[in-house]
Amino acid sequence: MEFPQRINAYDAFNRCFIGGTLKKQGERVFFVKNSEFPYDTSLYISPGFLDMHVHVFEGYGIFGMDPRQFGHSWGVHCMSDCGTCGSDNIKLFRKYVFPEYKDVTKLKLWLNICRFGLPSNHETIDFAMLDPITTAKCAVEHSDIVLGIKVRMNNDVPEKDCLVPLFRALEAAELANMPVMVHISAGPPMTKDILPHLRQGDVITHIFNGKIGSPFNEDGTPIKELQEAEARGVLFDVAHGYSSFNLETCRKAVEHGFADVTISTDKHKKCALGAPFTFVDVMSKVHGCGVPLEKVLYGVTKKASDIMKFENWCTFENMEKNATIFSYSENSQKTEFVDPFGNKIVPDKKFIAKAVITEGKWKDIESL
Numbered sequence: 001m002e003f004p005q006r007i008n009a010y011d012a013f014n015r016c017f018i019g020g021t022l023k024k025q026g027e028r029v030f031f032v033k034n035s036e037f038p039y040d041t042s043l044y045i046s047p048g049f050l051d052m053h054v055h056v057f058e059g060y061g062i063f064g065m066d067p068r069q070f071g072h073s074w075g076v077h078c079m080s081d082c083g084t085c086g087s088d089n090i091k092l093f094r095k096y097v098f099p100e101y102k103d104v105t106k107l108k109l110w111l112n113i114c115r116f117g118l119p120s121n122h123e124t125i126d127f128a129m130l131d132p133i134t135t136a137k138c139a140v141e142h143s144d145i146v147l148g149i150k151v152r153m154n155n156d157v158p159e160k161d162c163l164v165p166l167f168r169a170l171e172a173a174e175l176a177n178m179p180v181m182v183h184i185s186a187g188p189p190m191t192k193d194i195l196p197h198l199r200q201g202d203v204i205t206h207i208f209n210g211k212i213g214s215p216f217n218e219d220g221t222p223i224k225e226l227q228e229a230e231a232r233g234v235l236f237d238v239a240h241g242y243s244s245f246n247l248e249t250c251r252k253a254v255e256h257g258f259a260d261v262t263i264s265t266d267k268h269k270k271c272a273l274g275a276p277f278t279f280v281d282v283m284s285k286v287h288g289c290g291v292p293l294e295k296v297l298y299g300v301t302k303k304a305s306d307i308m309k310f311e312n313w314c315t316f317e318n319m320e321k322n323a324t325i326f327s328y329s330e331n332s333q334k335t336e337f338v339d340p341f342g343n344k345i346v347p348d349k350k351f352i353a354k355a356v357i358t359e360g361k362w363k364d365i366e367s368l
Contacts, residue, residue, distance in 0.1 A: 001325075001354065003022060003024035003029070004021045004022060004024070005022040005043060006019070006020075006021060006022075006041050007020060007022045007031065007041060007045055007325075008020070008038040008039055008041060008043070008044050009031050009046070009319075010045070010047070010294075010297050011316075012046070012297070012298060012301045012302035012314035013302070013314060013315070015294055017037075017038035017294075018035060018036055018037065018038060019033075019034050019035035019036075019038050019039040019041075020032050020033045020035070021034055022045065024362075027361070028362075029357060030320050031045050031316070031319065031320075031323075042327045042328055043325070043326075043327055044325070044326055044327070044328055045319065045323050045325050046301055046319075046323065046326070047302070047305070047313055047314040047318065047323060047324070048078065048301075048319075048322040048323055048356065048357075048358070049075045049077060049279060050076070050077065050078045050079070050300060050301065050305055050313075051070075051074075051076045051079045051080075051264050051267075051304075052079070052080045052082075052237065052262055052264050052304045052307060052308055053080065053082045053237055053239040053264035053265065053266045054070070054080070054081060054082065054266065054267050054268070055081060055082065055266075055267065056101070057084035057085050057093055057097060057117070058097065060085070060092075060117070060119065061084060061117065061119035061120060062119070062121070062269060062270065063084055063269055063270065064084050064268070064269065065267060065268055067079060067101050067104055067105050067107070068101065068104050070265070070278070070279065071101070071104040072104060072356050072365070073353075073365055074353055074365075075280060075324040075326060077105065077106060077322050077324070077356065078106040078108070078308060078310060079106075079107055079108075080107070080108040080109055080147055081093070081097075081107065081109040081110070082109070082110045082150050082181060082183075082239075083109075083110050083114075083118050083151075083152065083181075084109075084112070084117050084118045085109065085112065086111060086113070086115045086116050086118075086135065087111065087115050087131070087134050087135050087137075088117075089116060089117055090111065090142055090146075093109065094142070094145070098145075106310075107145070108145050108146070108308055108309070109145055109146060110147050110149065110150035111135060111138060111142075111148070111149055112135075112150050112151075113130050113132070113135055113149055113150065113151045113165060113168050113169040113172055114130055115129050115130075115131055115134065115135070118152075122156050124151070124152060124154070124156060124157055124165040125156055125157065127161075127164055127165075127168070130164070130165055130168040130169075132169075132171035132172040132175060133172075135149060135172040136149075136171075136172040136176040139172065139176040139178055140176050143176075146178070147178070147179070147181075147307065147309060148173060148178040148179040148180055148181055149169045149173045149176070149178060149179075149181070150169070150180075150183070151165050151168070151180060151181075151183065152165075152183040152185070153165065153182055153183060153184055153185065153189055153194060154183075154185045154186070155185070155186055155187060155188055159188045162187075162188045162189040163189055163194070163197075166182065166189075166194060167197075169182070173202075179199075179203060179307075180198070180203070181203040181237075182198065182202065182203065182205065183205050184204055184205070184207070184213070185206065185244070186211040186213060187211075187212055189213070190212075190213035191204075191213050191223075191225070192213070192215065192223055192224075192226075195215065195225040195228070195229040195234070196225055196228070198232070199234070201233060201235065202234050203235045203236070204229075204234060204236050204237065205236075205264075205266070206239045206241065206244040206266070207236040207237060207238065207261060208238060208245055208246055208249045208250040209244045209246060209249070210246025210341065211246075214249060216249060216253050216258075219252060220249070220253045220254075220255055220258075221256050226258075230260075235262070235303075235307065236260070236261045236262070237261060237262045238261055238262065238263045238264055238282065238286060238299075239264050239265070239266035240265050240266055240277065240282045240285075241266035241267075241268070241271065241340075242266075242268070242270040242271045242273060242274050242340060243340040243341075244266060244340070245282075245285070245339050246340075246343065247288075247289060247337075247338075247339040247341075247343040248341075248343050250285075251289040251290060254289050254291055259290070259291045259292070259295055260303075261286075261299055262300070262303050262304045262307065263282055263283055263286055263304075264304075265277070265278075265279055265282055275340075279353070280326065280350075280351040281337060283300065283351045284331075284335075284347050284350040284351050285337050285339070285347070286299075287347060287349065287350075288346075288347030288348070288350075289345070319357075320360065321357065321359055321360045322356075322357060322359070323356065323357040324353060324355075325354045325355040325356070325357070326351055326352060326353050326354055327351070327352045328349060328350075328351055329349060329352075330348065330349055331347055331348060331349055331350045334346050335347075
């Protein structure tokens with residue numbers, strides 16, 4: 001990339017765009033504000049993108065991946081592993097995963113309510129392994145990296161006991177004074193039975209999965225329990241994954257005003273079985289479904305940084321050290337995006353990650 005460059009900057013605190021110049025001085029690349037209003041340019045700089053739902057415990061279970069495949073090369077600076085490890089193996093995660101990838105991405109995690117984490121799809125079947133007290137103690141001990149407690153609500157558990165994993169996770173979260181992240185999927189339990197138990201700051205992930213028990217009516221209107229949860233301050237995450245994002249569910253929901261979400265990939269090994277996608281591809285899909293540009297960027301910067309406890313991540317001072325440079329332009333090649341259910345979309349505009357500034361150093365994504 002040549003310098004200087006006219007560029008728009010995303011101000012995540014004031015939720016607006018301003019015009020300026022991207023300049024280079026020695027090895028340092030930085031943004032200089034020129035105008036209170038955005039320029040007519042497709043080049044943007046924002047606080048570094050955050051992906052708050054991934055699985056990066058490489059070598060463990062059926063989900064863990066190497067984050068070098070989708071860190072800075074996707075414009076992403078920080079990730080949180082969502083439940084791949086539990087209290088019994090978090091020390092392994094700290095010992096082997098953190099040091100290995102410290103130059104690729106900043107890592108945090110959601111601790112699984114299951115003591116051994118996520119070796120397979122069926123970690124909640126044995127209730128003896130869902131230990132609130134041990135999990136809470138572990139979360140507090142590792143509170144520098146643990147964001148909260150993760151529980152996956154699948155239809156693995158017999159219906160009469162299907163809410164037990166949720167109750168165990170909530171107990172651990174209360175003891176640790178942390179939020180819980182709840183994976184929703186095909187019921188039972190239905191999402192309407194999960195939502196009333198969630199508190200301000202808790203997170204529902206896979207919000208647009210479109211499966212049986214989805215929290216949206218057929219026309220896309222949110223069910224009563226979802227409206228009440230949103231009013232209480234429950235938060236919602238996209239988490240695309242291998243089979244957890246439905247374009248039609250998202251489009252209809254956004255048409256009815258449900259658009260305040262964090263945007264994440266849920267990247268894991270099984271994603272290789274479906275159509276490939278990147279972090280900015282998920283941004284383009286969600287934007288194509290009607291979520292405005294500013295809300296998309298808020299969802300991958302300020303909203304995510306609040307949940308992931310990265311204080312001052314979105315200040316202009318930090319953007320000098322950690323930023324993502326991307327293009328937001330017409331989809332002139334008519335790139336088609338698909339979801340895991342065969343739905344397709346050709347958005348009018350799409351995002352392309354161009355470079356990152358990480359710890360003050362410029363990295364062209366083409367060179368990564």
